[in-house]
Amino acid sequence: MRPFDLVEPATLEEAFHLLEGDDPAVRPIGGGTALMLMMKEQVFRPVRLVSLRHLAPQFGAISIDADHRMIRFGATTSFSELEHSAVVARHLPVVVRTMRTLANVRVRNVATLGGNLAHADPHLDLPPVWIALGAQIVIENPAGPRIVPAEDIFEGYYETNLRHDDIIREIRVPLNASQRASYVKITTRSAHDWPALGIAVRLEMKDGLAHHPRIVLSAATNKPTRLVRTEALAHGQPITPASLRELGEAAVSEADIASDSRGSADYKKHLLRVHLGRALHALALEE
Amino acid sequence: MSTERTVRFSLNGRAVKAHVASHESLVQVLRDRFDLFGSRESCGQGLCGCCTVIVDGKPVSGCLYLASFLDGTSVQTIEGLAPADDRLDPVQEAFIEAGAFQCGFCTPGFILMTKHLLAENRAPSDDDIRHYLTGNLCRCSAYPEIVAAVKLAATKQRGG
Numbered sequence A: 001m002r003p004f005d006l007v008e009p010a011t012l013e014e015a016f017h018l019l020e021g022d023d024p025a026v027r028p029i030g031g032g033t034a035l036m037l038m039m040k041e042q043v044f045r046p047v048r049l050v051s052l053r054h055l056a057p058q059f060g061a062i063s064i065d066a067d068h069r070m071i072r073f074g075a076t077t078s079f080s081e082l083e084h085s086a087v088v089a090r091h092l093p094v095v096v097r098t099m100r101t102l103a104n105v106r107v108r109n110v111a112t113l114g115g116n117l118a119h120a121d122p123h124l125d126l127p128p129v130w131i132a133l134g135a136q137i138v139i140e141n142p143a144g145p146r147i148v149p150a151e152d153i154f155e156g157y158y159e160t161n162l163r164h165d166d167i168i169r170e171i172r173v174p175l176n177a178s179q180r181a182s183y184v185k186i187t188t189r190s191a192h193d194w195p196a197l198g199i200a201v202r203l204e205m206k207d208g209l210a211h212h213p214r215i216v217l218s219a220a221t222n223k224p225t226r227l228v229r230t231e232a233l234a235h236g237q238p239i240t241p242a243s244l245r246e247l248g249e250a251a252v253s254e255a256d257i258a259s260d261s262r263g264s265a266d267y268k269k270h271l272l273r274v275h276l277g278r279a280l281h282a283l284a285l286e287e
Numbered sequence B: 001m002s003t004e005r006t007v008r009f010s011l012n013g014r015a016v017k018a019h020v021a022s023h024e025s026l027v028q029v030l031r032d033r034f035d036l037f038g039s040r041e042s043c044g045q046g047l048c049g050c051c052t053v054i055v056d057g058k059p060v061s062g063c064l065y066l067a068s069f070l071d072g073t074s075v076q077t078i079e080g081l082a083p084a085d086d087r088l089d090p091v092q093e094a095f096i097e098a099g100a101f102q103c104g105f106c107t108p109g110f111i112l113m114t115k116h117l118l119a120e121n122r123a124p125s126d127d128d129i130r131h132y133l134t135g136n137l138c139r140c141s142a143y144p145e146i147v148a149a150v151k152l153a154a155t156k157q158r159g160g
């Protein structure tokens, strides 16, 4: 690694000023866990890193709206703050469960939610969960803030449509007391390897029928991807062996899955059939 | 440009300062400026835990942590764990008594992580221990002894 300009602005305006221009070697830095790896490998050689640490008073809180309709996560919140938050455990247990197999204690203590989104590695665990939960991302820009659905950020393998001077400020997750959600991380080599696929599902059950399901596939695809046709098919269906087989086939025909070192496309399709079925079944049985 | 800066922090209870370059990591600075060799860079990717350091009460990977971020923090390394020159921490004692290492390279990381596991969970199960320590690798594969050492340390800390 080589020296670079490291700056720690205390206000958003200063941060924008320091990010000005279009040099790709000028970037924000959250926890730095992804950037450090890229810098050590020399795939990224920064000219300047703009640390968001000192924005934490505005950017680092987890809060719930008074009417309990939405939880807001500041972008500089660390994974471990999420993991140990009583509010999150109570209202979004799926997020806390996801932490159990996400990285390790030390990385969770440092890596931030904003960095996790912007990094856009398709193997990451939280993006599919955010998408399944219908999260909205608040993005600050010198031209003004905007709010976009989480799935709209991702363009492809390590690619987002975030602009050079965009700073992720907040992740907003709508709450719904009758929703059930789960995330399954399927690794094919060792337990702490990157997943061959990740499946995030949320739905409501009404009179034994699945309602408003959201089904997101990650890792096997080049970006976390909603399986919208499968979602539409599942809406209003009972969860039975026959419907699960049908939904598994629908998911496999909808998803664009490639072979890689974690398994052939055929193998991953089989994993998708089996694990999507199990996930839906488990959610249907949940109290 | 701020490619270098002076950081002031507390190191094993002592106020210190260091002049660091922007690209230097915490583990580099501990070794090069303070002759503290207990945390060591091994995998270099945050996976193996040999570089574990406690910053503001939380374990971090010293090889992925920019030294520039140390300003105003409180840092603890394995060298600061024993309560006195002639006395070890109960976790250190437990690792020795259980024979939980061969070469010892990974041991500082395991001990610091165990200290924090036991602060969160006074009586961890085998599963809790394995989960908490997934980010620590022992290439001599002393895992059964390490799990036994963590349980022994838990018993010692509970005063048993």
Ligand SMILES: Cc1cc2nc3c(=O)[nH]c(=O)nc-3n(C[C@H](O)[C@H](O)[C@H](O)COP(=O)(O)OP(=O)(O)OC[C@H]3O[C@@H](n4cnc5c(N)ncnc54)[C@H](O)[C@@H]3O)c2cc1C
Pocket: A027, A028, A029, A030, A031, A032, A033, A034, A035, A036, A052, A075, A076, A101, A102, A103, A104, A107, A110, A111, A112, A113, A114, A115, A116, A117, A118, A119, A121, A123, A124, A125, A126, A166, A167, A168, A169, B045, B046, B047, B064
């Ligand atoms: C050993 C190891 C294992 C891991 N395992 C997992 C795992 O199992 N599952 C998982 O999901 N993750 C895992 N991760 C974490 C993940 O790979 C990233 O390292 C992490 O999420 C990045 O967060 P950060 O805050 O450190 O980002 P940084 O390294 O600071 O930044 C990453 C990118 O995001 C940009 N950025 C940061 N913050 C913002 C912001 N607020 N607005 C706009 N852009 C921003 C940066 O410019 C950079 O491009 C692991 C990491 C390590 C080191």
